[in-house]
Amino acid sequence: MTTLPSASRSRRDRPAKPALTKAGIVETAVGIMRAEGLGRVTMRRLAQELDTGPASLYVYVRNTAALHAEILDELLGTVDLGPADTAGTAADAADEAAGDWRDRLVRILTSYTTVLFEYPGLAQSALVARPSGEHYLNLVEALLSLLSEGGVPAGRAAWALDLLLQFATATAAEQTTRDQAIDAQDEQDALTTALWSASSQTYPHIAALGADLLSGTGSDRLSWGFHVLINGTLHTPRPDTEAPQDHDHDQS
Amino acid sequence: MTTLPSASRSRRDRPAKPALTKAGIVETAVGIMRAEGLGRVTMRRLAQELDTGPASLYVYVRNTAALHAEILDELLGTVDLGPADTAGTAADAADEAAGDWRDRLVRILTSYTTVLFEYPGLAQSALVARPSGEHYLNLVEALLSLLSEGGVPAGRAAWALDLLLQFATATAAEQTTRDQAIDAQDEQDALTTALWSASSQTYPHIAALGADLLSGTGSDRLSWGFHVLINGTLHTPRPDTEAPQDHDHDQS
DNA sequence: ACCTGAACACCGTTCAAGT
DNA sequence: ACCTGAACACCGTTCAAGT
Numbered sequence: 440m441t442t443l444p445s446a447s448r449s450r451r452d453r454p455a456k457p458a459l460t461k462a463g464i465v466e467t468a469v470g471i472m473r474a475e476g477l478g479r480v481t482m483r484r485l486a487q488e489l490d491t492g493p494a495s496l497y498v499y500v501r502n503t504a505a506l507h508a509e510i511l512d513e514l515l516g517t518v519d520l521g522p523a524d525t526a527g528t529a530a531d532a533a534d535e536a537a538g539d540w541r542d543r544l545v546r547i548l549t550s551y552t553t554v555l556f557e558y559p560g561l562a563q564s565a566l567v568a569r570p571s572g573e574h575y576l577n578l579v580e581a582l583l584s585l586l587s588e589g590g591v592p593a594g595r596a597a598w599a600l601d602l603l604l605q606f607a608t609a610t611a612a613e614q615t616t617r618d619q620a621i622d623a624q625d626e627q628d629a630l631t632t633a634l635w636s637a638s639s640q641t642y643p644h645i646a647a648l649g650a651d652l653l654s655g656t657g658s659d660r661l662s663w664g665f666h667v668l669i670n671g672t673l674h675t676p677r678p679d680t681e682a683p684q685d686h687d688h689d690q691s
Numbered sequence: 692m693t694t695l696p697s698a699s700r701s702r703r704d705r706p707a708k709p710a711l712t713k714a715g716i717v718e719t720a721v722g723i724m725r726a727e728g729l730g731r732v733t734m735r736r737l738a739q740e741l742d743t744g745p746a747s748l749y750v751y752v753r754n755t756a757a758l759h760a761e762i763l764d765e766l767l768g769t770v771d772l773g774p775a776d777t778a779g780t781a782a783d784a785a786d787e788a789a790g791d792w793r794d795r796l797v798r799i800l801t802s803y804t805t806v807l808f809e810y811p812g813l814a815q816s817a818l819v820a821r822p823s824g825e826h827y828l829n830l831v832e833a834l835l836s837l838l839s840e841g842g843v844p845a846g847r848a849a850w851a852l853d854l855l856l857q858f859a860t861a862t863a864a865e866q867t868t869r870d871q872a873i874d875a876q877d878e879q880d881a882l883t884t885a886l887w888s889a890s891s892q893t894y895p896h897i898a899a900l901g902a903d904l905l906s907g908t909g910s911d912r913l914s915w916g917f918h919v920l921i922n923g924t925l926h927t928p929r930p931d932t933e934a935p936q937d938h939d940h941d942q943s
Numbered sequence: 944a945c946c947t948g949a950a951c952a953c954c955g956t957t958c959a960a961g962t
Numbered sequence: 963a964c965c966t967g968a969a970c971a972c973c974g975t976t977c978a979a980g981t
Contacts, residue, residue, distance in 0.1 A: 459946085482974060492947050494976075503974070563815065566864050571885040576894055583896035597904045602858075602916055609861035612818050633823040642828055644835035652849045659931060664854055671923025679911060711965085734955060744966050746957075755955070 459489065461499045465509045472510060477560035480510065507564040512572030514561065519550040520581040540589040545665045547581055548607050552661060555611035562611035578604075591672060594680045599672040606664055610657075711741065713751045717761045724762060729812035732762065759816040764824030766813065771802040772833040792841040797917045799833055800859050804913060807863035814863035843924060846932045851924040858916055862909075 467488050471480050482503060486493040500506045521543050537543050555562040579600060586596040631653065639646035655663075719740050723732050734755060738745040752758045773795050789795050807814040831852060838848040883905065891898035907915075 481972085483972080492949090493974075494948080495946055497975075498945065563819070566818070566861060567815070569865075569882055571882040576885060576897065580894045580897050583900065587896060593900055594903055594906070597900050598907065598912060598915060599919075600904070601912070602919060605861050605865070606854075606858070609818060609857050609864075612861075613821075613857070630821055630823040633828060642832045644839060645828065645832050648835065648845055648849050651846055652852070654846070655850065655929075655931060660850060660853070663850060663927065663929060667851075667854060667920060667923035667927045669923070670926040671919035671921070674922040674926060675915065675919045677907075677915060679907060733953090735953080744968090745955075746967080747965055749956075750964065 459491065459495065459499070461509075464489065464496060464499055465506075465513060468506060468510050469513050472558060472561075477507070477510075477558055477564075480506070482506070504564070504568050507561065508568040508570050509572070511561055511565050511568070512570045512574050514554055514558070515551075515570065515572070515574035515578060518547070518554050518574070518578055520547055520577060540585045541666070541669055544582065544585045544589070544603075544669065545662060547578070547585070548603055548665055549661065551578065551604070552607045552611050555608060556614060559611060559614040562608050562614070565608045566605070566612055586672075589669075589673075592676075592681065594677050595672055595675075598677060599668065602668050602672070603665065606668060607661075610661055610664070711743065711747065711751070713761075716741065716748060716751055717758075717765060720758060720762050721765050724810060724813075729759070729762075729810055729816075732758070734758070756816070756820050759813065760820040760822050761824070763813055763817050763820070764822045764826050766806055766810070767803075767822065767824070767826035767830055770799070770806050770826070770830055772799055772829060792837045793918070793921055796834065796837045796841070796855075796921065797914065799830070799837070800855055800917055801913065803830065803856070804859045804863050807860060808866060811863060811866040814860050814866070817860045818857070818864055838924075841921075841925075844928075844933065846929050847924060847927075850929060851920065854920050854924070855917065858920060859913075862913055862916070 464485065468480050468485055471484060471488060482493045482496055485506075486496055489495075496506075500509070522537055538546070555565065582600055582603065583596055586599060587593070591599060645652070716737065720732050720737055723736060723740060734745045734748055737758075738748055741747075748758075752761070774789055790798070807817065834852055834855065835848055838851060839845070843851060897904070
């Protein structure tokens, strides 16, 4: 609530009443989110910030879900897509510096995840309200480009793209929203207790794994997950369009 | 709103005022969810169904998120875990009938996904509020047992478990909640339009893939995803506890 | 067209007070 | 201990009426 430019009540204190446009509304919404979290970005709170009634917003935004989708695409503009692919002719020197395609793929996806991590409520929205804005398209293009460079067949790349983004988004969403940190801790404790007290009679495999089930840092797990998805994609042809390659453990 | 046993207002019409216990509360909550969807399972609506005030529920349930977690574990009891593993000695005949470990793994996960699909709002909760109830432990044990049978190293199995459940849960959550079918359709249209009108100058890879990006049935994609995760797990050692096996495309 | 006051129909959670 | 009436502080969305 400190960085918001128009926190005071009197409209005379504001620089100027912001124009009521879709762009202006989204911009104000992003401001509230940065200052107070996504949980406070409600139609009513937003209307208050814009010196109007909530009904006015429905001229520009279909509903709250659509508003959150707009915010998301805005945030997606801050994802680091790495060096622009210079039409992939022979820029091997630059490619070398940036690492191979896997590394660059993981780096972009990690950046995407990091952005969502800052506003975990947004990740939950992202899971449900697939965006279709310009920044989202830029991200998709960058990922497809790297998958193509890695030799992933086109049809498989289309599906792998979804898998990678979904994994990143879901991981951020798990980090949960706003102020429920206390509850989340309680749940974690409940789970830890449940796992440890799991009778080795009833749950031999859980008991055998023990603390291993909860081991690893978030960052290690995230990175491992990306590599699992990439390696798995390389080893799993699409059932509908690709003849089984009979590599080793491919889908039947 | 038809199958709910106590839909009428007068308390004399009810079989008996349900005992106010945690079990009774959860049971009633599940009833409301089946009849009216998770969106209607609110503390106030639940209290009304139990002929009391919302404040009374807070003696038994910490908050709404905890309530949803309880409901989830209840529903997890309906997941088909397949034939109980008879201590894995030499029941090869039964194993043969049920398919190999991959098939059984995918079958359980598909059953889990199907259960969540019926109440998509629940999947969103599941992503955030990891359950720790008995039914959840049963599911985890069954999955770990199959991963072990498949020769997945224990530490890797612990992480793979999370990946598999998260993918299933996120896929169900994407199917979105309650009545937003109209909006979801709009969003889908917007995405389709955005993808098709993507300039092949700015977005060459998106343009090249075209309709391929949205191809495939949900069921095919789900199955493919499971196989990607299984194959990927087999090809990706954990960075912290396993020496790099240098198989083919392993994590560096 | 664009904008809005007012209303409708809800929420979660807390707390002082009762039994 | 368990239970609750009442209040606090909010929500999304619609619609008739204004400009």
